[in-house]
Amino acid sequence: MNAYAILAQLLELATALVMAPILVGWVNQCRAWMQNRSAPPLLQTYYTLNKLFHKEVLLAHNASSLFHSAPYIIFSCMALAAAIVPTLSTDLIFSPAADAIALVGLFALARVFIALAGMDVGTAFGTLGARREMLIGFLAEPALLMVFFTASLISQSTSLSTIVETLAHKEIAIYPSLAFAGVAFTMVSLAENARVPVDNPTTHLELTMIHEAMILEYSGRHLALIEWAAALKLFAYSCLGIALFFPFGIPEASDPLSLTLAAIILVVKLAIGGFLLALIETLSAKMRIFRAPEFLGTAFLLAVLAMLVHLLLRA
């Protein structure tokens, strides 16, 4: 560990905080273009966040302290998650502290708080959304873990930095298991980030919502933090996908030149990833909520297959 590792870590956190709203804006732009609509500005999410931060916070009379504190906890979880995922460098001070399983735990922690906050005020929609979120969550988490285990088997470590180093730098090899894991990861990401075909982030129909139903009662800076956290989650998942399946270009060392180069490569990869996400969202319709278990079951199956393929071909 050196000064550069600390710098890289800080830089990575800052990148995540700054880039996440832009990534959301980019996905929305791509979606608009694909649907023949004129697109909102790339920085629209920032304008929205700015607006929300300046707005008054309206609280339900029976909102408890859990409801007030949940946005901060969720935001911290997502910021930390984004900091754990190696994007600009694998030489990070957090990497010995938190591995892939801790990352899944962080996502789970945020999920528990957002679901509790959704139920806190006691409206029908909050409870409805919380229930659906937990349904999605308990199916998505095992699949996500399986994806990580596949990658861990390859690199003999659950540390994300080690995984990335192995996949990106050690030996040039084709891992068929990662192809299965990649598909599984994409499916889980769609579900976890409340995207079409599992959830619809743009709907105004309360009865169909999952993520949005839980946060209906939030306003002002609380809502801003949750929106930002959602953007960070999308960013973290995108970077995870890049780190696990397209790690080429993430440097091991932290020096200014490699950091700059890594940043450029990251932006290009995210742009492509965002475009593909918009493409998936444009082409698919939202599935019935009870298709989600089938969808995530398939993801789990693929992730298990990935592990089996690895064991069969390697062991």
Place this chain on the structure above:
Amino acid sequence: MPFLDLPIDFVALPDHASPTFTARVDATQLVAACNAARAAGRALVSLWGSDERDRDASAGFELHVAFDFEEGLVCLSLPLDRDAPTFPDLAAIYPNANRLQRTACDLLGLKLESGDARPWLRHANWPADYFPLRRDTPDRRFPTENEEYAFVRVEGDGVHEIAVGPIHAGIIEPGHFRFSVMGESVLRLEQRLGWKHKGVDRRFAGMGLADGARLAGRISGDSTVAYAWAYCQAAEAIAGAEVPERARWLRALLLERERVANHLGDLGYLGNDVALAFGLAQFMRLKEDWVRLNATLFGHRFLMDRIVPGGVSVDLDAQGINALRQQCLAIDTEVRRLKSIYDEHAGLQDRFLTTGRIPPELALRLGVTGLAGRASGQARDLRSTHPCAPYATLGPMLALEHNGDVAARSLVRFAEINESLRLIGRIVDDLPPGELRSEVRSAPDKRGFGWVEGWRGDILVALETGQDGKLRRGHCQDPSAHNWPALEHAVIDNIVPDFPLINKSFNLSYSGPDL
């Protein structure tokens, strides 16, 4: 003349666009007529009350019930007592009479002999002994109070209620939906509507025939052509006016343009409700082109006030005809392509098929009308079954589906767009020359009925003039009133998140029935 072997002497009203009959009946005859009509599978069109106490000292109230008979529109009037205006419960025979009866009770203080007597339009915004549609009721404002409404409760292990609305997350009209659910599965839905009462019936009183047309055209913005035409049919019947042939054809043109515009929009929204925003963008683009041409050719995007008593206020020249023809061709091609995309989209079809089913038998029992009825095997379309000019000449094809699900309702929309485009082509090809408007002079003490198939279903306008030739009573019936109760049935056994899609596939008006 008698119908359905009923011992009632029906009187044919002169000068109506399609055959219309009235009769005065007593309570026994009314119930017998309802039973006979029900047994013959005929539909209830409307039910409303009127205050006749100003006629003479013995006159009381009247209850009017309109049916769709094979011979035409039939309106039965039942005189009610001045001091105890009670009438028999017809909802046991026609379930869709329930809310119409309750509306009449709220507005006029009529009483039901038995059955559901909960308020419908009255949301504790005025006292229970204040009846806005009585002639001697002064205009007054009251403070709003909290309403205790007796929803039907579903009891059982694990059953809970979800209350939605009347204020929603999106910018839509107010409606309260009370779901009793088990997990995600809907056991029962009960609607509490009637938030949009605005006193239109009362507003008609004292208006001249020409002014009334403007009011009728504003009852439902998406059906302004249909309402205006129905109103004009009634007004022209009162005046005994003959509408020029060219004006009739232009009216049909406007009505079909309104139908296409709404169907295009609905198909887009149906796509959007399953998160296929591509569909929304494409259909809205087509709809926008469509209403822009309305604005260019007729001066109004939604064609408001283009149909006026006696004829139409717009004409079409050769250039306009050309533009219409070209647009029909262009839209036809695009809609066909979009239909094949919808048809082949597995995710969309998975959401549409079997969702929100109303089987034909249920549709018949509930009296589901219009587009939703035709998607459930009810072959009822005034343009085919009771055609007024020029539909008898045009011979529109009736779009019929039998599955009664969201998919069927979208297929009927596609079929009707195709047919309307064909009709528009036919109209502009054969548009007869001549006058656009004839004079309409009101006549005292007359009744007139107008009945038009709007895009949502049949719209009835019943007018009555007083001794001064001004309107004495105006009643408009929106098809949504018949179809809202069907929605309660359509969602049973579906899952909660499918409700918005089912609701959109009906696309009923919240405001239209609350007059």
